[in-house]
Amino acid sequence: MTKISSMNDLVGPLFGAAAFQMLHAGVELGLFPLLSEKGELGDEEIGAALELSDRSTRILLLGVTSLGLTEVSDGRYRNADLLNGMFADGSWEIFADIVEFEARLVYLPLSDLVESLRTNSNTGLARFPGPGDDLYHRLPASPELEALFYRCMRSWSRLSNPVLVAKADLTGLHSVLDIGGGDGVNAIALARENPGVQFTVVDLPGALEIARGKVEEAGLSDRIDTLALDIFNDLYPSGHDGVLFANQLVIWSGEDNVHLLRRAYDALPEGGRAMVFNVMSDDAGDGPLYSALDNAYFATLTAPRSRIYPWSSYEEWLREAGFGAVHRAPGDTWTPHGVISGVKGAD
Structure with a gap:
């Protein structure tokens, strides 16, 4: 604080x-x-x-x-x-991408924070043309910005990937469904560190087109598949004993997050594991500063109900969705990322 x-x-x-x-x-x-x-x-x-x-x-x-x-x-x-x-x-390239992301995509919408808070909506989205009530569905109308977004999202992921790799416990898992996996950067990082695990990246078609190229470039096409589906309405495929929500549940409301976690619960076998990786805020509500300021982006632009949530919210949602053995694994870097997980069928 x-x-x-x-x-x-x-x-x-x-x-x-x-x-x-x-x-x-x-x-x-x-x-x-x-x-x-x-x-x-x-x-x-x-x-x-x-x-x-x-x-x-x-x-x-x-x-x-x-x-x-x-x-x-x-x-x-x-x-x-x-x-x-x-x-x-070699981290300058990552940092420079993040600065460009903030400058070209985030900076002007941040001036709409007051109105976004008054109306409880992402008012800054009006600065982007196209249909849809979230940034992800509007970006295809601006191909240059869409390319910038996914390039910079990859840099954001590279920044936080060490925490994900260190804190996501894949012990005993054989196949992980990566919900909203974007261009595959998280699946690639985890696959390299967990050679016995298969991955399926789930996202919108535009992101998956980039993901397939990145996966092939990494030489992991035999271990990482892609699947386009509606994560809210389509059934999650069976055959996976792990489901990962990486930088995904900050986008939606609490009710939406419980819905997504329940879909993961239904798709998993007994003993299957759901893992949530995000920037987190402290339960006390006083920080950290990174989360507090980054929250302005989620308030003004991403989606109508997006926000950075405290650890305790994820704990409640995992239990409400049916998971037990809920475990927190905070990171130990300058960004407040961490992993919280739950197991199907555990107390």
Whole structure:
């Protein structure tokens, strides 16, 4: 929980939009990759390399340096150690995708948060053309944004995949149904770490077309299938002893989530396991900050009733759907992801 104890503490919330835009500018204009390559540069060298005027260069450098993204000494600028670490370990590409996702898909709809809260609906969706009352059904009307969405969703998944792989217990399972599995990134990661398990990725046709290419590229076509179906109305296929909802149950209402979990329960054999992987909020209702701020995206854009839920909600829903032996497995990274699971036929 973040405490506000002085007016200075209000600077971040008050100018948060500007803070993000400074970060976005540094990414989009190529400042951080430039400094990663060159080590350190003066302002004139930076302006020339980025083709910016002196005024623009100074505004950008003051912004990113005040935020701690870059450092300056003797008039020469360099990336913060954290950013240099991202370039060194290969995670910069993931981070840059996330920044682009926030800038191009999320930023403008966030300005509709007040109206979304007043009307209890995803008012920001009106900024996207097409039919349907959720983002996923409207994206096909904007092919460029749809491609960006799935590319960035893959980066979001790559960011959180270490938690999923570490915390999803597939011991004893033979075949897992990956509900809303998108382009297959989660199934691919889990298949690599669990060589004895088969997977079936379930999603909309557009996502599955991408998934099949990713699965083939990963050399896992013999272990990962795809299946297009309506996850709310079509029967889930039998023959699976695990069902995974990865980053899926944040999209729907509590009632919808119980419905989906019951469908999983009906499809599973005795001893079968349902696993839910999401960003979680704390039961106390005071954080973490990541979940609190990310919730604005779910409030304004994703679907009419989407939100980040506390751990206790998933516990209640799993039990209401019939599962027992409910188990929490929080992650231990900077993102508040975790896995909560239940077993059919267990007390």
